[in-house]
Amino acid sequence: MSSPDKIVRSLIGNYSAVYIAWATDERIRRRGASGGVATALLRYLLEHHRVDAVVVPRQRVNRGLVYGVWTVVRQGEELERFSGSLYAPTFGFAKVFDLALRRFGRIAVTAVPCYVEAARRLARLRGRDQAVFILGPYCSNTPDAYAVWYALKRFHISADDVVSVSFRGSGWPGFTSIWTRRGVVRISSPVFWDSGFGQYFYGRRCFVCTNHTNVGADLSLADPWTLPPEPFMKLGGATLVVVRSEKGLRFLREASEAGYIVLRGVDPIFAVADSVLIKSTARVFADVKNGIVLPPGVFTILREAAYVFGRALALREGAWPLLSFYHRGVGWLLSLALLVDEGVGTRWGRVIRGIRRLQSAKGQEVVRMLKSDG
Ligand SMILES: Cc1cc2nc3c(=O)[nH]c(=O)nc-3n(C[C@H](O)[C@H](O)[C@H](O)COP(=O)(O)OP(=O)(O)OC[C@H]3O[C@@H](n4cnc5c(N)ncnc54)[C@H](O)[C@@H]3O)c2cc1C
Numbered sequence: 001m002s003s004p005d006k007i008v009r010s011l012i013g014n015y016s017a018v019y020i021a022w023a024t025d026e027r028i029r030r031r032g033a034s035g036g037v038a039t040a041l042l043r044y045l046l047e048h049h050r051v052d053a054v055v056v057p058r059q060r061v062n063r064g065l066v067y068g069v070w071t072v073v074r075q076g077e078e079l080e081r082f083s084g085s086l087y088a089p090t091f092g093f094a095k096v097f098d099l100a101l102r103r104f105g106r107i108a109v110t111a112v113p114c115y116v117e118a119a120r121r122l123a124r125l126r127g128r129d130q131a132v133f134i135l136g137p138y139c140s141n142t143p144d145a146y147a148v149w150y151a152l153k154r155f156h157i158s159a160d161d162v163v164s165v166s167f168r169g170s171g172w173p174g175f176t177s178i179w180t181r182r183g184v185v186r187i188s189s190p191v192f193w194d195s196g197f198g199q200y201f202y203g204r205r206c207f208v209c210t211n212h213t214n215v216g217a218d219l220s221l222a223d224p225w226t227l228p229p230e231p232f233m234k235l236g237g238a239t240l241v242v243v244r245s246e247k248g249l250r251f252l253r254e255a256s257e258a259g260y261i262v263l264r265g266v267d268p269i270f271a272v273a274d275s276v277l278i279k280s281t282a283r284v285f286a287d288v289k290n291g292i293v294l295p296p297g298v299f300t301i302l303r304e305a306a307y308v309f310g311r312a313l314a315l316r317e318g319a320w321p322l323l324s325f326y327h328r329g330v331g332w333l334l335s336l337a338l339l340v341d342e343g344v345g346t347r348w349g350r351v352i353r354g355i356r357r358l359q360s361a362k363g364q365e366v367v368r369m370l371k372s373d374g
């Protein structure tokens with residue numbers, strides 16, 4: 001690869017630096033989706049009067065249906081209750097965000113990429129662009145509200161018993177904890193997500209979306225999937241941070257100097273997860289033009305077809321028992337398709353192989369750096 005920086009920029013959008021970071025407070029770190037950086041940074045911003053209000057979604061559960069309702073938080077210590085990722089639709093964003101814009105001076109908000117676009121437009125409309133600071137997670141999709149119903153059936157939990165769901169937390173990659181009237185059920189987060197829950201229970205808007213890395217945020221946040229996992233499992237989590245604005249860098253450094261987070265610079269190649277490549281690839285089952293950098297490979301075509309058939313099953317509750325078998329079969333076929341891409345040398349196969357090789361070589365440098373930190 002002649003110019004990794006140019007390639008990385010074409011895949012993740014503009015950035016000035018990439019860090020691996022974690023909350024110094026062990027409780028926040030372990031409760032967070034990846035390393036608790038969003039919670040710790042928002043807490044710093046409120047406690048040091050860098051912002052006057054934080055806008056985040058609060059989880060609601062109604063007979064096994066899970067969704068979020070947007071709310072305003074003004075006390076730093078309250079933020080811990082909002083830790084973790086909410087893998088469900090959220091409601092009332094425009095109303096609550098607009099209210100915050102009118103009532104408060106400076107506002108921080110956490111938002112997936114499509115909500116970031118809405119937030120930036122609304123702030124511009126009110127002449128308040130400079131007042132808004134955005135923490136934006138990477139986003140492969142947001143599952144439908146009833147996706148949890150499917151997962152509850154799949155893991156033999158009664159929907160009527162469910163009190164709350166914590167999709168991430170308890171270390172990294174952590175657990176999905178389902179609190180019921182009879183007690184708590186904990187399922188490994190990757191197992192929960194990969195049960196079909198994260199693969200077929202989202203709509204066409206997410207299928208065609210290409211803004212995976214949240215290019216409009218001040219800081220984009222992601223799981224450190226591309227790094228060797230052992231140090232982060234031991235630590236209880238870490239968040240990959242892509243810095244996109246001067247304000248983002250300033251707040252991040254301030255929070256680090258104030259002892260809320262630990263920051264370590266890493267090679268930007270780690271910001272290119274497999275999901276980034278998948279989202280930047282041309283679709284054959286949909287006409288997608290913006291944000292496309294790569295031609296399809298055997299893997300991506302098969303993955304698209306698997307989504308289309310899997311989605312048809314997901315929309316019929318009677319077909320849910322079939323879905324986990326279907327998904328397992330698809331997993332095998334996808335592994336095979338990747339081998340074909342790499343073996344035949346399709347452009348897709350060459351790019352993913354090149355990027356994984358770079359990550360694996362540079363991953364050892366990060367492990368050494370963390371070891372020397374003690
Ligand atoms: C729907 C969704 C899909 C994601 N997909 C990917 C992915 O494909 N790859 C990847 O690497 N990372 C993905 N992430 C990001 C990842 O899960 C973590 O959110 C991110 O690494 C930050 O972790 P943290 O521990 O620093 O945040 P935490 O300290 O846990 O704080 C998370 C903050 O985000 C807020 N939040 C949670 N859910 C939402 C939501 N739905 N909308 C707006 N704000 C929310 C919380 O209120 C909290 O303030 C996704 C996140 C979400 C919400």
Ligand code: SF4
Nearest residue numbers: 113114139141206209
């Ligand atoms: S995948 Fe795209 S459209 Fe779907 S929730 Fe994420 S940002 Fe929004």
